[in-house]
Amino acid sequence: MKSLGWTPDHYTFPFVFKACTKFPSLSLGASLHATVCRSGFASNVFVCNAVVAMYGKCGALHHAHNMFDDLCQQGIQDLVSWNSIVSAYMCAFDANTALALFSKMTTLHRISPDVISLVNILPACASLAASLRGKQVHGFAIRSGLVDDVFVGNAVVDMYAKCGRMEEANKVFQRMKFKDVVSWNAMVTGYSQAGRLEHALSLQMLNSGSRPNVVTLVSLLSACASVGALLHGKETHCYAIKFILNLDGQDPGDDDLKVINGLIDMYAKCQSTEIARKIFDSVSTKDRDVVTWTVMIGGYAQHGDANHALQLFSEMFQTDKSIKPNDFTLSCTLVACARLAALRFGRQIHAYVLRNCYDSVMLFVANCLIDMYSKSGDVDTGQIVFDNMPQRNAVSWTSLMTGYGMHGRGEDALRVFGEMREVPLVPDSITFLVLLYACSHSGMVDHGIDLFNRMSKDFGVDPGPEHYACMVDLWGRAGCLGEAMKLINEMPMEPTPVVWVALLSACRLHSNIELGEFAANRLLELESGNDGSYTLLSNLYANARRWKDVARIRYMMKRSGIKKRPGCSWVQGRKGVATFFVGDKSHSQSQLIYETLADLIQRIKVIGYVPQTSFALHDVDDEEKGDLLFEHSEKLALAYGILTLPPGAPIRITKNLRICGDCHSAISYISKIIEHEIILRDSSRFHHFKNGSCSCKGYW
DNA sequence: ATAGGGTTAG
Numbered sequence: 001m002k003s004l005g006w007t008p009d010h011y012t013f014p015f016v017f018k019a020c021t022k023f024p025s026l027s028l029g030a031s032l033h034a035t036v037c038r039s040g041f042a043s044n045v046f047v048c049n050a051v052v053a054m055y056g057k058c059g060a061l062h063h064a065h066n067m068f069d070d071l072c073q074q075g076i077q078d079l080v081s082w083n084s085i086v087s088a089y090m091c092a093f094d095a096n097t098a099l100a101l102f103s104k105m106t107t108l109h110r111i112s113p114d115v116i117s118l119v120n121i122l123p124a125c126a127s128l129a130a131s132l133r134g135k136q137v138h139g140f141a142i143r144s145g146l147v148d149d150v151f152v153g154n155a156v157v158d159m160y161a162k163c164g165r166m167e168e169a170n171k172v173f174q175r176m177k178f179k180d181v182v183s184w185n186a187m188v189t190g191y192s193q194a195g196r197l198e199h200a201l202s203l204q205m206l207n208s209g210s211r212p213n214v215v216t217l218v219s220l221l222s223a224c225a226s227v228g229a230l231l232h233g234k235e236t237h238c239y240a241i242k243f244i245l246n247l248d249g250q251d252p253g254d255d256d257l258k259v260i261n262g263l264i265d266m267y268a269k270c271q272s273t274e275i276a277r278k279i280f281d282s283v284s285t286k287d288r289d290v291v292t293w294t295v296m297i298g299g300y301a302q303h304g305d306a307n308h309a310l311q312l313f314s315e316m317f318q319t320d321k322s323i324k325p326n327d328f329t330l331s332c333t334l335v336a337c338a339r340l341a342a343l344r345f346g347r348q349i350h351a352y353v354l355r356n357c358y359d360s361v362m363l364f365v366a367n368c369l370i371d372m373y374s375k376s377g378d379v380d381t382g383q384i385v386f387d388n389m390p391q392r393n394a395v396s397w398t399s400l401m402t403g404y405g406m407h408g409r410g411e412d413a414l415r416v417f418g419e420m421r422e423v424p425l426v427p428d429s430i431t432f433l434v435l436l437y438a439c440s441h442s443g444m445v446d447h448g449i450d451l452f453n454r455m456s457k458d459f460g461v462d463p464g465p466e467h468y469a470c471m472v473d474l475w476g477r478a479g480c481l482g483e484a485m486k487l488i489n490e491m492p493m494e495p496t497p498v499v500w501v502a503l504l505s506a507c508r509l510h511s512n513i514e515l516g517e518f519a520a521n522r523l524l525e526l527e528s529g530n531d532g533s534y535t536l537l538s539n540l541y542a543n544a545r546r547w548k549d550v551a552r553i554r555y556m557m558k559r560s561g562i563k564k565r566p567g568c569s570w571v572q573g574r575k576g577v578a579t580f581f582v583g584d585k586s587h588s589q590s591q592l593i594y595e596t597l598a599d600l601i602q603r604i605k606v607i608g609y610v611p612q613t614s615f616a617l618h619d620v621d622d623e624e625k626g627d628l629l630f631e632h633s634e635k636l637a638l639a640y641g642i643l644t645l646p647p648g649a650p651i652r653i654t655k656n657l658r659i660c661g662d663c664h665s666a667i668s669y670i671s672k673i674i675e676h677e678i679i680l681r682d683s684s685r686f687h688h689f690k691n692g693s694c695s696c697k698g699y700w
Numbered sequence: 701a702t703a704g705g706g707t708t709a710g
Binding site: 054083087115116117118119120122123150151152153154155156157158161162180181183184185186187188189190194213214215216217218219221222225258259261262264265290291292294295296297298299301307326327329330331334335363364365366367368370371393394395397398399400402403405429430431433436437462466470594599673 | 701702703704705706707708709710
């Protein structure tokens with residue numbers, strides 16, 4: 001056009017700027033802006049509005065604002081200028097400033113918003129959960145009649161839905177004269193995110209003339225995943241196959257992949273990792289995106305075998321060089337590391353994060369790193385990660401305090417709490433739960449009681465059943481069973497299973513059969529299918545040598561088909577991780593392991609170890625014969641660690657259940673006669689064995 | 701100009 005000798009006028013420029021935002025190109029936009037200034041259009045509000053919009057969409061908020069200020073100084077800004085700058089702030093996720101500008105426009109400058117203003121500002125109210133402001137905007141929309149516009153109506157529905165006010169959203173939705181698929185989806189999504197799957201499904205969308213689309217399905221699948229509704233998930237899958245997915249031997253398109261990713265996530269979260277994996281495998285490597293990998297890794301990390309998660313993470317690098325893990329991927333993988341106490345793998349991820357400068361998204365990943373290091377036995381490195389974080393949120397603080405709690409370092413947990421108060425950050429119910437847990441596992445009874453008394457009075461956080469369970473635990477460990485029972489009677493709500501478990505464990509620890517039976521009965525009334533309750537009670541009887549009662553419990557378990565989960569321990573050897581079950585002979589060095597163990601047992605017997613045979617029966621099914629006390633998984637893992645690790649290296653063992661009492665005593669003795677520190681994580685906490693004693697000091 | 705997927709702490 002220019003080569004023909006034509007000059008662009010103020011109609012031309014806005015179109016060209018719009019083109020720049022289609023394929024966001026800041027450099028092109030900026031050079032056009034320069035042309036505008038040179039061509040003498042710097043005072044033309046049409047053209048300048050287009051410049052503001054272009055900079056906003058290209059992510060150059062600062063330039064957008066300068067241009068807008070320029071317009072204001074010339075006094076030529078109009079409604080479109082305001083809309084453009086508000087939209088620019090929304091693109092930059094700064095809903096606060098967007099709202100402030102909108103207020104300034106309506107109140108100070110008395111400019112009346114149009115449809116576009118409302119559709120810009122309602123998502124701002126939604127993202128800030130500012131339902132009061134949203135309501136004001138809604139009121140204006142009604143008064144001005146703009147609410148009849150389907151875009152405005154949809155934005156209002158979505159605003160209420162995102163603020164968690166589904167009743168209001170529904171009222172607006174019902175009154176809408178015209179509804180389109182977006183209106184329906186806003187409702188479906190709202191109910192889905194509130195975990196109200198039935199409401200989401202009961203929307204009679206199919207009869208309305210609006211066909212569910214990809215967005216509808218993705219929302220529904222996410223809802224099925226979050227409440228574990230496998231059957232509804234399968235129905236949604238069927239619908240997707242019939243009407244949405246278009247896979248006649250062709251490669252999946254972008255929309256197909258979104259549904260497929262949702263399906264993988266749904267099946268994994270509904271405990272069907274195998275189906276999830278089948279769908280994952282059905283997508284060819286080149287068609288998978290980073291979400292496909294992430295949902296499968298996350299599925300294994302949380303609902304399947306966490307080892308598969310780590311395998312898949314490695315596989316992702318090997319099979320597709322172009323896929324780069326993002327912060328979701330790394331977080332999911334770190335969750336798997338934490339579950340397995342896979343310190344080596346976790347360190348590699350940490351190194352990868354540092355090498356690849358994931359600076360802006362560090363918060364989630366760093367929180368996961370703190371958790372991974374603490375759960376892998378190295379809470380001190382967790383503290384270092386914490387110290388180096390540019391930003392922290394409440395989870396960062398609680399993760400660190402939880403870490404110290406697990407390691408029995410209650411003083412450190414309280415120190416961190418003190419630092420958190422200085423920030424200042426408001427402690428919530430989880431903060432106190434974590435602190436009480438730390439006090440309980442460190443034997444800090446007085447501190448625990450003090451915190452419990454102050455949490456409601458000084459911080460306005462009312463204790464829930466979990467807090468009471470922690471206090472029962474605290475009193476119970478300290479042997480004050482009467483106090484524990486008194487507290488349960490004082491609870492303002494019905495005691496939940498966790499409360500009775502805490503009492504039962506304490507009774508087991510202090511051999512109080514009567515109260516233990518009472519707790520067990522309450523527990524079995526509430527949830528009869530839990531193997532842990534039966535095992536605790538059985539152990540209580542066994543400890544008192546009441547074998548008939550032990551047999552009775554076993555019979556009850558058998559009759560109701562409840563199986564004790566098998567104990568399982570794994571240890572970080574020099575060449576990877578080795579896993580052991582009780583009496584396990586499957587390892588290639590099995591013979592050597594058993595010989596090592598027998599030798600150790602002989603040597604510690606000399607220095608005072610007495611096997612506690614009352615534990616002998618706990619891990620054994622009736623069919624198994626012989627005394628398997630010396631073949632418990634944690635002892636086998638320890639022997640293997642001693643065999644394979646260099647002298648002086650710490651031996652890191654992880655057990656899926658609580659460590660057995662006899663093993664605890666034996667390992668304490670063994671730590672006296674070997675060079676290694678033994679760091680053992682069980683389902684309750686960490687035990688650091690060194691020179692004959694354990695860091696838990698009896699507070700399991 | 702409005703709707704959508706995957707992550708953390710007990």
